[in-house]
Amino acid sequence: MISFKTARNAAVAGILALGAMASIAAPAQAAEEDVALIKAYVGKWIGRGSAHFADQENPESIQCRMDVKDADRIRIHVDSRCSLASVVVKVGGTLAYNQSADQYEAIVNAGSFTGTAVGERRGQSLVFQLRDYTAENDAKFDVDASLALDDGAIALNLNLRNKDTGGVTTASVPFARR
């Protein structure tokens, strides 16, 4: 005959085990859905927008291409090129879902600009507000950029403030699948 103590210990162990399994199962499922949110944007994108240069009256066209590729289980790579004012600017980066911190993270490079951000999720939308930490040194511009993934579309917005003159250049490019 099994003693009460043994049975009690077994029941507690079983409950704890079930509880542990449940706690593993629930976050794992949530993590998959979170990763799927960014993975849904894998593919080729094209965007046309406008840029408004400081000290210039009229905006100018800006054309961009973006390749979003699967990097690994939780990451995607973003590789983008934009053409404006006879110059081609490359923007690249990585977006990832950090399961342990339960947040989205982004690192984006554009020439001397490197921005990092934690993504703000609102339903199925995700916005990364990137700040240029190199602006804290001698760089000429303060850079603010946002990358928004929203309802199957991507939007890139850029703000550059000339630290000497205070002039602000803005660019806004909506992307659609190519």
Place this chain on the structure above:
Amino acid sequence: MSIGFGLERLGFITLKYPKVAGALVLAFTAFCFYMVPQMSTDGNLLRMYSGSGEQFENYEELRDTFGTFENDFYLLVHSDKLTDPEVLEEIRTIALDLALNEYAVGTLSPFSLRKPTEDPGTTVPAVPENMQTSEEVAAALNDLRENDPMMRNLILEDNKGMVLIMFPASEVGSVWNETDMIESLEELVAYYDSPDYTLQITGPPIWTKELLDASLQDQVKFTSIGMGLGFLIALVVFRSFWSAVIATTAPFISVFWVIGVVTTVFGSFTFLTNIVTALVLVIAFAESLYFCFYWLRLWNEGEDPHKAIRMTVERVSPACALTSITTLIAFSSLLLTQGQGIQEFAASGAIAVIIAFVALVTFLPLVLMLALKLGFKGVRSPSVAVTAIIPVAQFATNRGYKFLAALGIVLTVLLLYPHLTIEPRFSFRDYLPSNSQALETSKDIDQGVGGVSPIYISVPLEDAVADVTDKDFETIQTVHDIAESVFGENKVISAASFSHYSDSGFTRDQIFDAVGPFLKRRFITDDGQMALVTAFTPTSSSSTDIREQVIEAERLLEESGVEGAKVAGFRVLSAFASVDMIQSLQNGLTIAVIVAIGVIGLAFRSWKVAVVSIVPNFLPILGTEFYLWISGTGLQITTVISLTIAFGIAVDDTIHFLAHYKRARDEGLDAVEAVDRTLVRVGPALVATTLILCVGCSVVMFSALPQVALFGTLTVLTLVLALIGDLFILPAVLVAGGRIFGKVGGKN
């Protein structure tokens, strides 16, 4: 020593040690088959001119200093609605998207150009955005074309089209990268498909790809069709399936041996050396047919077939060796011409000739022995198709030898006139496929903006500072004005082009800022030491026009006192280097003929034989040159090469004829009897081999590449004339020579 200088011993060794020879042949064949999948073709036209002399060095120097426009892609946009603001903006999108191509290092289009504003450091798009009406757009485009020299080369005069140029990254050099690059542009064109405009791509990379594709198709076509036709002719001649199969084996194996060796030695074929596989096929077929013909005739006359193989090696191989030597001389004469492309062709051709001979004296006897072992019994008299002309030749020689001999000599003398006066000619367009869409697009660009094919003048600057001093700027202006006087007003761009902006008060710095660093480097090097003036000429300009313009420009540059300025560019390179090559090739051909005649005299140990062989060997070349002269085709690189090769092949007939004639005279026959017997015994083989050669080369006439097609036509013409010469003129001269000079030909 025999007339083959002992080379026929290779055949005797094969017969003496068939197992060893068989093993070696199998091993070599296995190696060559292993190399076949690694076979590739290099479409780089510059390879042809590499090492060709001063013009090539100038071009390399220019390319290293400035980069050139010569690998650029041109996207021609045609639209009747170009002045519609919405359509204009769509085309702007295309231009911006073109700049995003992963292979682009920069672009040049009306939309990539900017102009300075009164605000220092600020520039705006040269083609304004957000225009509202067609009139506004038309006025803007007209104003740009009038005042901006770049725009004149990018916007069509009737405002119905534009040219967008993409500069590929210089590391894109391999054929496969260029293929991917072209595909990416075709994808762009497909993406922007619209009823409002049409997009067409052209430019040197497209032309190179078309040249390469046509060249690859040619190689497969020539080899497979040539093999099939050769087999059919052998079937007609021998009237036996297995005889035809036997005759086909040596040429078949020769092709694979050549592919294996050329790929091993050179790494790849070129559009020129691609011809060599077709040549080895026809040469090997001719010799194989001749060999089999002789063997079957001996067998038919009652000889034991095994003994007949040995007798054939003994009697035919020396002549085949000598014909190989003369063909080798013909190819080797091309080595005298500077230029990697021609020299590789010469070396590949020489390899092919050696391989064809080795296959004939090793592989073919082994195949005959094997055929006999397997029970081959295929002895029939040759088809009447190859014997029908012999009685005609005999009749003509017997009755009219004086007339024919005199006719041959007189014609040779008369035809020297076109030989000495024929003009060299080169046109780049002749190298492109005749159905080239890219070429048609280039013609449209020529008509629309007057041409985008560049000629460069590099100018050393004295003060050599990055900001360009007034003195150096004046030098650039002088060269710019000279270039405009030669190549046309508004057809030249340089740092001195932007007078409209400088007249409006903009500084040189502001103008260079507007142009952008990438384009600025096409005008001035970063260190300010060299300036570049670029003239744009029509793609359709002939080499004669280009040469005249370059000579005039150089004269004016010298007169003006600008030191160290050099005119260069691919058009210049091809126009000058090609003419030099043609003249060098023509001299090489003359040397080849003289040396071959000397070798024949040496082989036969008789100066009289050498003299007798002059007319039948020279006449086919002179006759073909007469055709080139009278048709206005002129002397081109490919025509001289084809004359050289056709001569090398045509002289084979003369050697075989003379070898038999000499043997007949050695046996005591007089000139007439010896000629008669030679015509009967050798004539049908000559007809059959010429037939094979002509049919094989006629396949080449259907190439999409005009130069290759011309090669085929001229080779066929030369061979037919050579046959006529060997069946009618040579016998007549031998008979006439037999009576005037006594015995012609010494003993072995």
